Amino acid sequence: MRKPWRRNAVWTMVILGLVVSGCSPGAAGGKEANSAAPAAAAATVSKTGYPIVEEPIKLKMFTRIAPVNGPFKDMPVFQDYGALSNIEVDFIETPTDGFQEKKNLLFASNELPDALFRSSLTPLETIRYGTAGQLIPLENLIDDYAPNFKKLLDEYPEIRSGITTPEGHIYALPAVVTLGAARTDKKWINQSWLEKLNLEEPQTTEELYNVLVAFRDQDPNGNGEADEIPMTARASAGSGQGIPVVNMMSGSFGLDQQLGYNINLIDNQVEIWMGSERNKELLVYLNKLYNEKLLDPEVFSHTEAEYLAKQASGKTGFFFDQTNNPFLDIADQYTGIAPPEGPHGDRLQSQGAPVARDFGAFAITSVNKYPEATLRWIDYFYSVEGSTLLRFGREGEHYELKDGIPYYKEEFLKSGNQAKITPYAGGGAPHLISDQVASYINPPQVQEAQEKLDPHMPKVRYAAPMFDEQTAQRVNILRNDIDKYYEEQSTKFIAGAQSFDKWDEFQATLKKMNIDELQQIYQDAYDKMEK
Amino acid sequence: MTRWRSNGQPGRTSRLIRRMARRYDLYLMLLLPMVWYLVFHYGPLYGLQIAFKNFNLARGIVGSDWAGFEHFLRFFNSYYFWRLLRNTLTINLLSLLVAFPIPILLALLINEIRNKAFSKWLQNITYIPHFISIVVVVGILTVMLSTKGPVNMLVQALGGSETRFLESAGWFKTVFIGSNIWQNMGWQSIIYIAALSGINLQLYEAAKMDGASRLRRIWHVSLPGITPIIVILLILDVGQFMNIGFEKILLLQNNLNLESSDVISTFVYTTGILKGEYSYTAAIGLFNSVINLVLLLIVNGFARRTSETSLW
Numbered sequence: 152m153r154k155p156w157r158r159n160a161v162w163t164m165v166i167l168g169l170v171v172s173g174c175s176p177g178a179a180g181g182k183e184a185n186s187a188a189p190a191a192a193a194a195t196v197s198k199t200g201y202p203i204v205e206e207p208i209k210l211k212m213f214t215r216i217a218p219v220n221g222p223f224k225d226m227p228v229f230q231d232y233g234a235l236s237n238i239e240v241d242f243i244e245t246p247t248d249g250f251q252e253k254k255n256l257l258f259a260s261n262e263l264p265d266a267l268f269r270s271s272l273t274p275l276e277t278i279r280y281g282t283a284g285q286l287i288p289l290e291n292l293i294d295d296y297a298p299n300f301k302k303l304l305d306e307y308p309e310i311r312s313g314i315t316t317p318e319g320h321i322y323a324l325p326a327v328v329t330l331g332a333a334r335t336d337k338k339w340i341n342q343s344w345l346e347k348l349n350l351e352e353p354q355t356t357e358e359l360y361n362v363l364v365a366f367r368d369q370d371p372n373g374n375g376e377a378d379e380i381p382m383t384a385r386a387s388a389g390s391g392q393g394i395p396v397v398n399m400m401s402g403s404f405g406l407d408q409q410l411g412y413n414i415n416l417i418d419n420q421v422e423i424w425m426g427s428e429r430n431k432e433l434l435v436y437l438n439k440l441y442n443e444k445l446l447d448p449e450v451f452s453h454t455e456a457e458y459l460a461k462q463a464s465g466k467t468g469f470f471f472d473q474t475n476n477p478f479l480d481i482a483d484q485y486t487g488i489a490p491p492e493g494p495h496g497d498r499l500q501s502q503g504a505p506v507a508r509d510f511g512a513f514a515i516t517s518v519n520k521y522p523e524a525t526l527r528w529i530d531y532f533y534s535v536e537g538s539t540l541l542r543f544g545r546e547g548e549h550y551e552l553k554d555g556i557p558y559y560k561e562e563f564l565k566s567g568n569q570a571k572i573t574p575y576a577g578g579g580a581p582h583l584i585s586d587q588v589a590s591y592i593n594p595p596q597v598q599e600a601q602e603k604l605d606p607h608m609p610k611v612r613y614a615a616p617m618f619d620e621q622t623a624q625r626v627n628i629l630r631n632d633i634d635k636y637y638e639e640q641s642t643k644f645i646a647g648a649q650s651f652d653k654w655d656e657f658q659a660t661l662k663k664m665n666i667d668e669l670q671q672i673y674q675d676a677y678d679k680m681e682k
Numbered sequence: 683m684t685r686w687r688s689n690g691q692p693g694r695t696s697r698l699i700r701r702m703a704r705r706y707d708l709y710l711m712l713l714l715p716m717v718w719y720l721v722f723h724y725g726p727l728y729g730l731q732i733a734f735k736n737f738n739l740a741r742g743i744v745g746s747d748w749a750g751f752e753h754f755l756r757f758f759n760s761y762y763f764w765r766l767l768r769n770t771l772t773i774n775l776l777s778l779l780v781a782f783p784i785p786i787l788l789a790l791l792i793n794e795i796r797n798k799a800f801s802k803w804l805q806n807i808t809y810i811p812h813f814i815s816i817v818v819v820v821g822i823l824t825v826m827l828s829t830k831g832p833v834n835m836l837v838q839a840l841g842g843s844e845t846r847f848l849e850s851a852g853w854f855k856t857v858f859i860g861s862n863i864w865q866n867m868g869w870q871s872i873i874y875i876a877a878l879s880g881i882n883l884q885l886y887e888a889a890k891m892d893g894a895s896r897l898r899r900i901w902h903v904s905l906p907g908i909t910p911i912i913v914i915l916l917i918l919d920v921g922q923f924m925n926i927g928f929e930k931i932l933l934l935q936n937n938l939n940l941e942s943s944d945v946i947s948t949f950v951y952t953t954g955i956l957k958g959e960y961s962y963t964a965a966i967g968l969f970n971s972v973i974n975l976v977l978l979l980i981v982n983g984f985a986r987r988t989s990e991t992s993l994w
Contacts (some may be wrong), residue, residue, distance in 0.1 A: 255958045258739060276958065283740035387937075448829060452849065452936055631953060632761055642937035648850065664761060 196523045198295055202237035203527045209239045210525060213257060213264040215271070216244040217577020218456065219570035226572050227544040232537075238528050242268070247577065258285055265519040266529075269580045272323050272511025274615060275623045281322035282620050286514045287522055288320040296523045297530040299537070303327050303583065310507045312680060313614035323514040325507035327533060328584045332593050334504040335608075336399060336471040337600035339478075342486040344371035344379075344468055355492045356403050356436060359469070363445040366468040382440060382469040383447035385458055391634045394641055396437060396450055399471045402501030402607070403493035404433040410673055411505075411615025413637075419681065421674040423666055425637050426658040431651070432494065434644045441645050451642055471502075474592045475600075487600020490607050500607040505614035512581035532582035541582050542591075544572050558590045616676035629669045636660060733964040746961075753965035762944065770945040770970075773931075774923050777859050782919065785867045786912060789874030790900055805875070809868030820933040823861055824848060848934065851941035858934060858943075862927065873915065874908055881907040913991040920981045924974040946970050 195205055214223060223229055223242040233239050243264060245253045254270060257263065258280050272280075280286045293301055304311050307329070314321050328334050340352065345362070348369050353359035363381040365371070372379060384396035398408060406424050407415045415422045424430050440446040447467075449457070461467050462477040465484060475482045492498040513529050515522050531537035543550040543557045549572060550557040559569060569591075570576035575584075586593065593601075618626055640657050643649035702709055728743070733753060735746040757763060788808060795801035811819075826833050827847040834844055847853045881903065889899045928947040935943045946966060954963025986992035 251956050255955060259958070259960065261739065279958065280739070283738060285739060451938065627957070627959070628756070631957065631959075636761065639937045639940050646849070646938055648938050660761065 196296070196521070196527060198527075199298075201235050204237050204521070204524050207237045207239060208521055208524060209241060210266060210519070210521070210528070211241050211243065211264040212266045212268045213243045213245065213254070213270065214268040214574075215247055215250045215577075215579065217247050217570075219576050220574060221568070221571030223574065226574060227549065228541045228573065231545065232528075232531065232540060236528055236531070238524060240268075240528075258283075261285070263516040263518045265516060265521075266525050267514045267516070268529075269512055269574060270323075270514060271509065271579050272514060274510060274617055275627050277322040277511050277514065278316055278617070278620050278623050280514075281316070281320060285517055286322045287517055287519070288322060289324070289515065289522075289526060290315070290319065290321040292523060292526050293321065296526040297533070299530050299533040299583075300324065300327075303329075303533060307506045309505060309614065313505060313507045314510070314617070316617045317619040317679075323511040324529065324581055326509035326512045326579065326581050326584065328504065328506055328508040330584050330586050330589050330593060331605070331608075332597055332601035333473065333584050333589065334506075334508055335500060335601065335604055336473050336502055337487040337597065337604065338399070338490065339462075339470055339472065339475070339485045339600070340488050341366070341371070341465075341468045341484055343484040347371050347373075352486075352488050353491050354489075356494065359491045360440070360445070363440065363468060364443070367443075367445055371468070372466065378466055380447050380461060380467045381445045383458065383461055383467050384450055384471055385455070386449075386451055386453055387638065391630065393634075394451075394638055394645075395471070396446070396645075397433065397641060398502045400437065401430075401433055402490050402499030403497055404429050404436070405493065405495055405497035405499065406430060406433060406501060407499060407609055408501045408503070409609070410613045410677065412673065414673060416613070416677070419677070421670055421677050423670045423673070425633075426661045426666065429495075431654055434641060435651060437645045438647055438651075442647055446645075451646065475594065475596050476592065482596060485596075487597070487603050489603040498607050499609065500604045501609075503608065503612055505612050507614055508584075509579045509581070510615070512579055529581060532580075534583065535585065535587050538583045538585070538588045541580065542573050542575050542588050556587060556590055613677070613680065616673070616680060618672070618676060622672060622676075626669065626672055629665055629672075633661065633664045633666060633669065636664060730964065730968060732961050733968045735961060737961040737964070749961065753962045754969065756962065757966050757969065762949065765941070765944055766946050766949055769942055770924060770947075773855055773858065773945060774926060776855060777862065777926065778916075778919065778923075780859055781863045781866070782916065784863055785870035786874055786908075788867050789871040789878060789908075790904055792871065792875055793878045793904065794896065794900070805868065805871075807868070809872065811865045812869035814865070816929045817933065819861060819865060820930060823857065823934070827857065846938075849936060849938040851939045851943070854934070854939040854942045858927065858931065862930075870915075873911060877908040877911045878904060909989060910991045913985050913989050914993070917978070917982055917985060917993050921974070921978050923977050924970045 196203060197205075216223065223244060229240060229242075250271075254267075254272075255276075258276075263285060277286060281288065289297075293304070307327070310325065310327060311321075314323065314325055316322070340362075344350075344366055345352065348365050348371055350362055350365060351358075353362045366379055366381040367377070370377065370379070384399055387394055393413070401408065401413075405415070406413070406427075406429055409416045410421070413423055413425050415424050437446065441448070441450075447453075447461075453461070459477045462470060462472065463480065465478070465481045475485065478485065490498050490500050515525050519525055532541050539550075539557050543559065546552065546557070548560075549563050550559050552558075563569070574580045575582065584592075617623075640649065640653075644651065644657075732743055732746065734748060734750060735743075736749045736752075737743070738746045792801050792805055795804065814822075825831055828834070829844055829846060833847070837843075837845060845853070847857055885903045885907075886899055889903055894902065925947055928945075928951070931943055931945055932948045932951065935948060947970070950963045950966050950970075953959050954966075982992050982994065
């Protein structure tokens with residue numbers, strides 16, 4: 152014990168270290184969710200007219216930025232609307248890749264922004280975060296502070312049922328698409344190739360097959376090389392989203408997509424058709440196309456950017472997209488066709504979105520001190536005026552009015568900045584899409600393509616139902632396994648990595664994964680909706 | 683190696699304290715890493731309890747209801763359980779069998795090259811791939827192995843048929859482990875080369891005098907010289923056994939090769955982070971770690987018994 156002070160110093164340091172580490176936020180795991188505080192600020196929010204608030208306020212919003220977008224703070228809509236409303240929005244921009252991950256971590260760590268803009272929340276996420284108190288219910292605020300959105304709710308009652316939880320809460324606002332053509336992917340076929348090869352528009356799946364064979368073999372683009380891609384489609388957007396090429400073709404085999412899932416509604420009976428014989432026929436058909444190189448070999452693996460580039464290249468014969476925007480320069484080569492008639496006479500446009508197209512596009516969190524002002528802020532975009540500002544920018548600079556309808560100015564389109572100035576490009580922004588703001592995405596060519604689909608649309612398109620938290624959790628557990636299995640096996644069937652001898656096993660496994668229970672849950676939800 | 687004797691004499695602790703006091707500066711240096719471990723490795727253990735609870739964000743970790751082993755049972759009964767376990771184990775086992783010896787061979791080879799300039803050049807060439815980011819490596823693989831890529835052109839020129847390397851379950855493990863070897867062998871051989879240069883040159887000369895051939899010298903001098911390093915690195919590798927290659931596997935995964943590329947770590951990511959099922963994936967992660975710990979203990983015990991080198 153020659154130098155006791157030294158020993159003491161060491162122990163003090165050790166203990167101090169322990170104490171510090173014990174108190175550090177890293178160790179302190181979960182935090183209580185902040186309770187909602189509908190602040191006294193409400194008093195200063197005006198229910199009509201602008202500015203929304205007398206004293207300028209600032210809001211932080213978490214948002215997704217698509218590859219085509221420019222920075223949100225440079226978009227004319229947010230600059231001009233910020234000045235008009237007296238609400239300045241500070242956007243936390245997250246790229247599309249990895250967005251889902253960031254979004255969930257935001258809630259898990261409870262470091263919440265004031266609101267989420269263009270957030271693609273799933274129904275389960277809204278219920279989970281809503282019941283946890285991280286998102287605030289909006290149904291009572293809508294009456295007073297969201298007149299435009301309320302008008303849409305009254306006009307399209309299906310929106311309300313699609314976004315209200317069984318407990319009666321609305322935790323998130325969708326994008327509202329009253330324009331039918333913005334809810335379907337058109338079936339684009341290369342018209343100039345058809346003419347060159349003296350072919351008619353295919354009316355049946357058999358004719359489609361023959362047309363695709365001709366596209367493959369007869370060198371329709373005349374360059375002497377077999378570089379044509381007869382048919383292509385989007386690759387999957389992720390587990391649980393289905394396989395796009397299957398969704399696009401399923402209507403020809405009598406497979407509808409109701410309730411936001413692989414569901415047929417026959418006489419009020421819900422049938423999940425994944426294990427059905429019809430689905431087998433569809434997969435056999437697609438497998439034939441794939442084997443004969445009629446279907447793009449990269450259809451499961453190419454990226455979104457590669458898919459869009461293929462559209463613009465003019466080397467594709469048949470593909471699916473909502474608008475003609477990706478291939479605008481060569482748009483006159485293409486024309487939209489009706490769904491081909493299948494072997495059993497089915498001719499259905501099964502793919503399509505409900506009026507509340509992008510679910511969970513906007514939500515307000517519990518840390519927001521100005522929920523009323525925030526709701527009024529977003530409500531503007533559910534009016535034609537606000538939507539015009541959001542989609543078209545400034546009159547005179549970006550667009551001009553013809554017959555009261557905004558059109559982008561030629562000079563502005565030539566600058567190539569169209570997608571940079573608007574958050575709608577890239578999809579999922581909370582706003583109204585009606586025929587009054589759709590001159591760009593709904594030019595005559597797209598309207599014609601939509602008219603070809605219209606006679607084949609299902610009478611009613613039911614949106615995905617909202618379950619209560621417990622059921623939602625159960626659906627999630629079931630669908631995690633089932634969707635993953637279905638998508639993996641379907642891909643293998645189409646690509647020929649698995650022979651159709653395994654079909655019985657496929658059906659049996661779906662049964663084992665309790666697909667019947669899932670069907671019953673959807674049946675109950677449908678019955679409740681119909682009452 | 684020293685072993686703790688549990689029946690230490692009285693006074694042993696006070697002697698330890700005295701020793702610590704004498705070399706207090708060294709212990710102060712130790713403090714920082716210890717705090718780091720406590721904060722980042724032991725602190726989060728507290729959150730492990732959500733594996734046994736129905737984690738509810740609003741109520742926090744402590745406030746959530748207990749669920750017992752429900753999440754574990756769900757995982758064990760899942761359709762994917764055996765596939766995940768099988769893939770995780772086989773990919774890592776194959777990596778260990780095929781990829782582990784290669785840096786050793788490379789190090790021995792480089793060590794035998796008498797031309798210094800050439801051996802340096804070879805060393806540089808082999809370890810540069812280590813610095814390429816995984817995303818880029820996967821990009822290179824995609825281009826090289828696509829149906830119109832150079833590898834397929836070569837295969838077809840030699841009379842083979844077009845092979846979808848990245849889109850078939852049968853090829854996944856070969857592609858994954860092969861590219862791992864290419865990327866990491868140079869880097870991993872550095873430690874062995876350093877160990878080899880530490881071997882006393884007189885041993886080589888003595889062996890030479892006794893008439894040992896090159897291979898004999900490698901077998902009897904070089905290899906025994908680096909055996910402790912090999913064992914330690916093996917144990918460290920096994921310590922990472924269940925986790926390696928997560929990003930790369932995720933990037934190479936698609937529906938067509940999922941049969942052999944679906945592993946526990948990617949499953950945790952896709953269900954836990956992307957779908958927000960924290961309790962379920964915490965349970966899977968815990969199960970993963972337990973397997974890993976068991977493996978580590980087995981290998982360590984085996985090493986201790988057979989080669990007198992081990993971590994503890």
